[in-house]
Amino acid sequence: NSVIFSMVQPTGRFHLGNYLGSVRVWKDLCDLKRPDCKLIFGVADLHAITIPIPNGQKLRQNRAEATASILSLGIDPSKAIIFNQSQVHQHAELHWLLSTLAPMGLLNRMTQWKSKSNLKYGADEESLGNVKLGLFSYPVLQAADILLYHSTHVPVGDDQAQHLELARTLGQSFNRMFKKEALVLPTTILAPTKRILSLLDPTSKMSKSDSNQNATIYLNEEPDSIVNKVKKAMTDSISHSFYYDPNTRPAVSNLINIVSGIQRTSISEVEKDISHFRSHSDFKKYVSEILVEALREPRENFNMYIKDPHYLEQVSKKGAEAASELAEKNLKQIKDLMGF
Ligand code: TYM
Secondary structure, eight states: OOEEEEEEOOSSOOBHHHIIIIIHHHHHHHHTOOTTOEEEEEEOHHHHTTSOOSOHHHHHHHHHHHHHHHHHTTOOTTTSEEEEGGGSTHHHHHHHHHHTTOOHHHHHTOSHHHHHTTOOTTOOHHHHTTSOHHHHTHHHHHHHHHHHTTOSEEEEOGGGHHHHHHHHHHHHHHHHHTOTTSSOOOEEEEOTTOOOBOSSOTTSBOOTTOSSGGGOOBTTOOHHHHHHHHHHSOOOSOOSOOOOOTTTOHHHHHHHHHHHHHHTOOHHHHHHHTTTOOSHHHHHHHHHHHHHHHHHHHHHHHHHHTTOHHHHHHHHHHHHHHHHHHHHHHHHHHHHHHTO
16 A cells, blocks of 8 residues: 655745656656555645744745645645645654654754755854754654655655655664564655756756746746746857757756656657757747746646635645544554553
8 A cells, every 4th residue: 555645845836846856746646546545745834934934924825825836736635635734733743753763963964954054064063053953853854744644655856865865764763663664664756857957057956945036937937937037047158959968068958857857758859859959049939838838727727726715725624634634543653652
């Protein structure tokens, strides 16, 4: 029996990276769903507060947008549990239990808290003084999310691979201490397009929090805006031929990777399609036409769902009830083994 589990943070509108790196895999798995398979997709609102959010209203809005985005990408709430992490209190409780097994040294090696707190490797203790405990322990909460449901498969983008490794390590430690095979060690599922890069800087990933809005294409982006952003996207000085080579042509290769992801074709097929282009503008026109077409339906769906907060709440409430039932049963076993 497989349990496919994943989450996304409600920290802003979804972008192409979230879609191609993760949520489209959720959708594919939903379409293939067999009766013995559970699908559980969550909005990680407890994780979202590790980066300060201006106020509660903003978090509420972000959460509604995240649920609307998940639905707009075709995840069917009758096939998958869709829920908010904060509405299933067992996540926070398991976080505490697992934190007692989580070595500080291992957490210190995680890269995300350093980048989110603008720290470099080897930061001294003084600069650590201001890093919040919740940000440091973020991956332990993520491990709790996953282990809580005995998840067998977790579809995520490349940037989450390290966190998944930690989840397995904590699961193993628990099993060694309390009972062999009590917790399931999850397998990471990476999409072929597991890392979508910023349109303006191919050394960093596309991200919701990029200060330059032109670096990111959002799922509900209007067609003119998509065309504009692709026009401004970084390329390189070679315009008589377009081919994939992430080392020497990272920006062009990122656009090729995006097209290959959207069309579900191989890189070499995309290269064939673009082999006759002799200018950046022809190449970019081709890329933006494909993006505009691919995002049309998600945009229309999003605009429809976001106008119906009542429906969004209903979906999350129903999801939280179903998730709580599974979570409570598993947490009870875990606590029992630990002596509670
Ligand atoms: P988040 O909200 O940053 O991203 C959601 C999903 O999108 C993927 N992703 C990308 N994939 C390819 N290219 C990119 N540029 C890109 N940017 C984001 C992420 O890898 C992720 O799969 N910590 C998680 C949320 C989380 C979670 C979990 C995930 C909380 N608990 C348990 C899985 C299981 C996060 O910050 O994702």
